[in-house]
Amino acid sequence: MPDAPALHIDTLRYRYTPTGPWVVDIASLTLDPGQQLLLTGSSGRGKSTLLYLIAVLIEPSHGSITIHAQDIHALQGHKRDEFRGQRIGMIFQTFNLLHGFSAAENVMLAMMFSNIPRREHRPRACELLEHLGVDRPDAPPEQLSIGQQQRVAVARAVACKPDLVLADEPTASLDPENAAGAMDLIQTTCRESGAALLCVSHDPTMAERFERRASLDELHEKTSAEAQR
Amino acid sequence: MAITDFTIIxxxxxxxxxxxxxxxxxxxxxxxxxxxxxxMMDAGKQAFRRGSGDMHLLVTKEPSALVSVLNGIFYANAPAAPLTSAELARIQTDPRVAMAIPTQQGDGYKGLPVMATTTAFFTDFAPTPGEPWRFTQGRAFAAPFEVVLGAKAAEMTGLALSETIHLAHGRSDVGTHEHSDFDYTIVGILAPTGSAHDQAVFTDLTSAWTIHAHDRRMREDHDATTTPDDIAETDRLVTGVYVRAASRRGSSSSAALAPLAYQLRKEGYMIAEPTKEIDKLFTIVGNINTIFVSMAAVVMLSSAVSIMVALYNSMEQRRRQIAVLRVLGASRGRIFGLIVTESAVLGLLGAAAGVVLALLGGQIVATTLKAKLGILVTPTFPPVWVLLVVAIAVLLAAIAGLVPAVAAYRTSVAKNLRPVS
Incomplete structure (x- = not known):
């Protein structure tokens, strides 16, 4: 469905315990294909939880999430994992690159669970890393600079040409100079690959980078107001 | 090359x-x-079958068949009750008997057993079926007071051909009476047979009877030297007879065996079928083997537990890796399978190393047994056993991997992706 939104959230609610407060409470949120959205919010407002809900890693208490018209929580078992592996890319604050694997292998790990032919994994990973400026694809991540590690993480997130990239505080552990470079890289790469980008951050300096911005606090208040009406 | 589950493992x-x-x-x-x-269980049994060779029966006057085999073939102790020359002649002339070799034990040389017998012992009897005696040096005794050394006896004593020795009455080094009046000359050294015979010293019956005639005569106050002519009927005693019943040419079994054994048993002899007695012995020893095998099985189980503990402990460090793999698209089932397979691979690696250890260990045990006891043991590892043991090890390891695999299966992705503070 080419015109379907990359992401659509409808009356999404989540809380950790059956009687606890809503950690995520969003009436509606849509992200078009290729669009980039910055979602801000103070710590503890459920930014990461929202990403895990979108990545089908946790179950919502209420509501639905669709990615390209596919209700992802309606998927069962390994189909969910397949969907996540092929259609969603994730970038983390601490990169979460795996030790014991080289930079290229970290990227290839993302392709392992996709239907990309095996023989294409390595050339594709190396090409992507080269494109992103990683000059030592066979080096283990711990031997690379923080900036290079960030590039490997971005390459891994877009390796399977996902529809949606979720970035969880991608610059929180970087100094301002590196942070700017990293965001340039993430946004450019997503634009080039045609993936929509949902970036959550509590860093106010990020706002100017995104044409579309939303505050999780505002989304929550909006939901409450609508509920009261 | 692409990353596969085995790359991750x-x-x-x-x-x-x-x-x-x-x-x-x-x-x-x-x-x-x-x-x-x-x-070793099997090889040990085979080794104990060596020595009884192609005899069917061991005829003695010992109190039990097992004791007669242990004494008469494995030189455990000197047999106590002798057979007379008349009894020997009766056995030798029985038409159902194809071979009846008299043996006499009781003397020793520096703790080694002396077996007095006839030259038929070297010509008609083979210590292992199909493997007749071989001499590395010299020949069989041909005249009184000539001795032949078993391979181990020659090695232990360092004696060479033409050297002379004095035998003693009794086997122990102390409290024995040495027959110093009679010089025995070494005329032959046997090749190793892997049987208890290797540690024996062989001489002819006439010499043994002469010495005992001499002892008797000394007790009777005869001062003159004793020759074979002085042997009395009461001196012509033997402690055992190696018997083979007549059989058809080329056949190792004999139809005459059962009636012959029955007849001899009825006449008051102790009749032992060495192979049966060895089997009996191994039934007794088998219980000890069961304990050893049980111990090894317990060690195997504990090794499976150690795999489980090692993998379970590693889960703490691997939760983040598991969470990342889940984010990348790995299903819970695949993660579960990865851990179980890793455990099985660990078991397989260990089992492969275990097979190498067993081959080396088997050789070491065999070499030690040969060096210390002169017993020739050839450890065999039938491929079916090896495969079975390896399969059990891998299966146990896979089962041991279930607990850490469940822990991996239940790993919370969200919790483990959070930045480490």
């Missing part, structure tokens, strides 16, 4: 190299022990 094992090696080593020791014990 290999890297995981390599990342925790020390733990991998120590865990695999416990499996290797268990598998090695079990295989060596299984191989």
């Amino acid at each position: 290999r890297r995981s094992l390599r990342t925790r190299l020390f733990s991998t090696i120590t865990t695999a080593l416990t499996v290797a020791i268990a598998v090695g022990m079990l295989l060596v014990l299984l191989a």
